[in-house]
Amino acid sequence: MMIKNAADQIVCFTNRRVNVLDLLAPGCRINSTNNTKAFDYLCGTSQAAPHVSGTVLLLKQLNKTLTPDQIESTFKNTGVTVGDYKRIDALAALNAIRDKDNDNYYDQAYGGNDCNDNNAAVNPGATEVCDNIDNDCDSIIDEGCVNQCTVSGYEQCFESTFGDCSASCHYAV
Numbered sequence: 001m002m003i004k005n006a007a008d009q010i011v012c013f014t015n016r017r018v019n020v021l022d023l024l025a026p027g028c029r030i031n032s033t034n035n036t037k038a039f040d041y042l043c044g045t046s047q048a049a050p051h052v053s054g055t056v057l058l059l060k061q062l063n064k065t066l067t068p069d070q071i072e073s074t075f076k077n078t079g080v081t082v083g084d085y086k087r088i089d090a091l092a093a094l095n096a097i098r099d100k101d102n103d104n105y106y107d108q109a110y111g112g113n114d115c116n117d118n119n120a121a122v123n124p125g126a127t128e129v130c131d132n133i134d135n136d137c138d139s140i141i142d143e144g145c146v147n148q149c150t151v152s153g154y155e156q157c158f159e160s161t162f163g164d165c166s167a168s169c170h171y172a173v
């Protein structure tokens with residue numbers, strides 16, 4: 001862990017030993033409690049470490065099976081680049097867990113309403129199309145599809161989506 005200030009600058013006294021320190025966290029001019037029952041602005045790893053441990057706690061609250069390696073790689077993958085290092089980004093780290101497909105809808109496993117968090121095209125804001133999957137997460141597959149053959153061998157689904165109607169084709173009456 002290393003130390004940065006509010007401007008995302010690495011402070012001069014930060015240890016920069018390569019292959020030992022590779023993750024930044026806010027640690028300078030941090031307003032926190034002191035030992036005189038008051039508040040104070042301090043710098044150091046004592047200020048930076050709580051930011052990391054607190055963010056680890058948030059990730060573990062989402063998924064307690066996350067391992068230290070998974071958490072570290074999440075921080076590195078989602079962190080903001082500062083020089084040769086990454087500064088932890090708590091919101092981005094959380095979203096990497098609860099919104100893996102990055103469609104701005106959280107996985108149902110984490111209290112969201114994304115019924116498939118591995119497919120960004122599937123979410124409550126998507127348009128239902130005739131593809132045999134529930135695109136808009138309303139628990140109904142292909143609602144609104146019109147099985148009307150307009151060309152022999154094909155059927156027109158909802159709006160402009162076409163599919164193979166060899167299995168079932170319902171002609172308009």
Ligand SMILES: [Ca+2]
Pocket residue numbers: 098099100101102103104105106107114116117
């Ligand atoms: Ca998602």
Ligand SMILES: [Ca+2]
Pocket residue numbers: 101103105114115116117118119120121122123
């Ligand atoms: Ca999705």
Ligand SMILES: [Ca+2]
Pocket residue numbers: 128133134135136137138139140141142143
């Ligand atoms: Ca649907």
Ligand SMILES: [Ca+2]
Pocket residue numbers: 128129130131132133134135141142143
């Ligand atoms: Ca569908």
